[in-house]
Amino acid sequence: MKTFDRRNQDRPHPDRSWLLRAARSDRGDGGGNALTWLLLFPVVLLILWLGVQVGMSHYGQSMAAAAAQAGVRAATSAPGDPSRAEPEVHRFLQEQDAASDVQGAQVHVDTAGDTVTVTVTGTSMSVVPGLQWSVSGSASGQLERLGGGG
Numbered sequence: 001m002k003t004f005d006r007r008n009q010d011r012p013h014p015d016r017s018w019l020l021r022a023a024r025s026d027r028g029d030g031g032g033n034a035l036t037w038l039l040l041f042p043v044v045l046l047i048l049w050l051g052v053q054v055g056m057s058h059y060g061q062s063m064a065a066a067a068a069q070a071g072v073r074a075a076t077s078a079p080g081d082p083s084r085a086e087p088e089v090h091r092f093l094q095e096q097d098a099a100s101d102v103q104g105a106q107v108h109v110d111t112a113g114d115t116v117t118v119t120v121t122g123t124s125m126s127v128v129p130g131l132q133w134s135v136s137g138s139a140s141g142q143l144e145r146l147g148g149g150g
Contacts, residue, residue: 057133060124063098065137071118072141080143085109114143
């Protein structure tokens with residue numbers, strides 16, 4: 001038979017102690033977790049958006065470089081004609097659906113002797129409002145001339 005011990009009278013039953021601990025831990029928060037998330041969540045979103053923005057800028061940079069290479073190929077292939085570079089750059093960007101990746105694409109064709117340099121500049125697509133990064137790509141090549149003989 002069990003004997004009654006007065007020392008254990010103030011202690012809760014061992015099976016219910018987890019319930020009392022849970023009830024005590026809920027008190028005293030005062031909305032601190034909600035306030036923390038309210039302040040922290042926009043910062044986390046901004047960091048994520050900046051990461052996506054860096055990726056979009058890098059992609060726009062590579063599309064500008066690829067468009068410049070396409071312009072150089074068109075301008076330098078025999079018979080070499082630098083005036084074919086700009087329409088080819090715009091055709092390439094349209095064909096690749098990259099007009100939104102390189103917004104406001106401007107093409108500059110420079111001819112120095114037999115060397116043609118095509119530079120494509122624009123801005124990358126923005127996912128962070130108000131943040132516009134410029135992108136550019138450049139490529140050079142030698143004009144091919146059809147020779148009449150030797």
